[in-house]
Amino acid sequence: MNPSAPTPAEQAVLTPIPALSDNYIWMVQKNGHALVVDPGEPGPVEALLRDGPILEAILITHHHGDHVGGVRALQQRTGARVYGPRHENIPVRDVALSEGDTVDLPGTGLRFQVLAIPGHTAGHIAYAGLLDPGRPAVFCGDTLFAAGCGRLFEGTPAQMFDSLDKLARLPPDTLVCCAHEYTESNIRWALRVEPDNAALRRRAQDVARLRARGMPTVPSTIGLERETNPFLRAGRADVRAAAAGHARAVLDTPQAVFASLRQWKNDFKQDADSGDF
Secondary structure, eight states: OOTTSOOOOOOOEEEEEEETTTEEEEEEEETTEEEEEOOSOSHHHHHHHTTSOEEEEEEOSOOOHHHHTTHHHHHHHHOOEEEEETTSOOTTOSEEEOTTOEEEETTTTEEEEEEEOOSSSTTOEEEEEEEETTEEEEEEETTEETTEEOOOSSSOHHHHHHHHHHHHTSOTTOEEEESBOOHHHHHHHHHHHOTTOHHHHHHHHHHHHHHHTTOOOOOEEHHHHHHHOGGGOTTSHHHHHHHHHHHTSOOOSHHHHHHHHHHHHHHOOSSOSOSOO
């Protein structure tokens, strides 16, 4: 081997770090550097940094405390640059971002495009890019969940519908890196909407096996969400019929179907009715 030949860049390592009660902080490591997304607390990240990579960047999707609670401590201890939505109050934010902006991280060699995805909060953003050639990912915070979507705390159903549609148009192999472990509950509700969806039933079995072993159910993929997530399937006749039957109303548009689905999920009482889902 030619000793002067350039060393190939190492493959990115994507890690969902459990935090708080049901959050995930996402870490990407590559070339001895790392970034984290939505650190709701500093401790779990610091544990991985002790003998590991240099934290280069902290990416924030929205302002809620379970996503920004660890930002200040991590920034002070590591000097990492903090990126976040322009129109939300983010602690120690160094770079304010809007739709169409690009985040370049030289240490990792990664680049992300910023997508505006309001609905859960007014200024919520996502980060979409390639972790490695042929491995796209999107860090979508609390907008798109595995088999679900976030509650509408600040936005409208129309905004959330458009945001989810924007994410659904990403390539089907895009990894969906959401911020909570809500998948089992989401699937129980989704099966109320689409009890005959074979892909959804298979997914329920897969998720049950993962959770029985204490393993994360994410990342998902855009393709899997298109097949099994009712919120991305509001244009289908069977989903419209289920939503209309539950609401006892005529639903003329996919947007109206989505709004009805979101209210149905809000009212779903099989699990505790707290949280962002």
